[in-house]
Amino acid sequence: MTRFVSSPLPSSPATTPTARPAEPPARFGDLLASEWIKTRSLRSTPWVLAFTILFVIGSGAVATLADKAAGSEPGSFLAYDAFPAAGYMTLMLVSASMGALAVVGEYGSGLIRTTSVAVPARGAVVLAKAVVTAALWAAVGTVASIGSFLVSQAVLGGHDAAVSISHPDVVRPLVASVLLAPVCAVVGLGFGVLLRHAAGTMVTTVFTLLMLGTMFSEGNRWSAGIRHAMVSASWTRLVQTWEPDPGSLGYTATLPGSWAVYVLWPLISICLAVVVVRRRDV
Helix, strand or coil: CCCCCCCCCCCCCCCCCCCCCCCCCCCHHHHHHHHHHHHHCCCHHHHHHHHHHHHHHHHHHHHHHHCCCCCCCCCCCCHHHHCCHHHHHHHHHHHHHHHHHHHHHHHHHCHHHHHHHHCCCHHHHHHHHHHHHHHHHHHHHHHHHHHHHHHHHHHHHCCCCCCCCCCHHHHHHHHHHHHHHHHHHHHHHHHHHHHCCHHHHHHHHHHHHHHHHHHCCCCCHHHHHHHHCCHHHHHHHHHCCCCCCHHHHCCCCCHHHHHHHHHHHHHHHHHHHHHHHHHCCC
């Protein structure tokens, strides 16, 4: 009787799980591209930007047409016709609100959790949002301000009172008006990161940027100091093409101080937002 002895099967080589190569951390350029996609993918964004630009330009045309003194001084530059307060207060409101919505919208929808998982460096995400928001509203401010100036000067040209864009009194008001939108948008974004609640963020942002300064007068030094530390008051000072009379206006803001307000408000807002978002759970 033949016995068959089964030979052992050849052992298969031990399979060790291969380690997945670690994905490289997201570069800042990737974060910028991601935030830009989020911004432009919203259907309301182009409509809001278009209507805001048209409103600012239209307010400049209306203010110039309504000014009875438009042709009284040939060659004069009327800052409040080219850059009317009604148009630019609206620009402040819209830009600050849109900057805030860039953050609170993600918190409300829960998208911020996905963003935090994909990019654990939350501070970098906030900085990317700030850069994209500032760039977008700088473009809007440029189109709106140049358009408002050109339309107003076209109207003033019929009264022989127009000036060119290279006029010495044009540069400072124009630059201040262009930068007003990105400054307010970044401040709104900072408030959005700090508060995370849509209604609370909107109320706080609008009150701080548009209403807080009106509660203080220029009658004494401390009250005038608080008033001049507001973005709206700084813009008003920067668009003036005449030197204020200290005797009639009390404590007046200086031009370097007004430019400093433009720098400090968005800088402090974003620094606080970066610090808070790194220490807080989503």
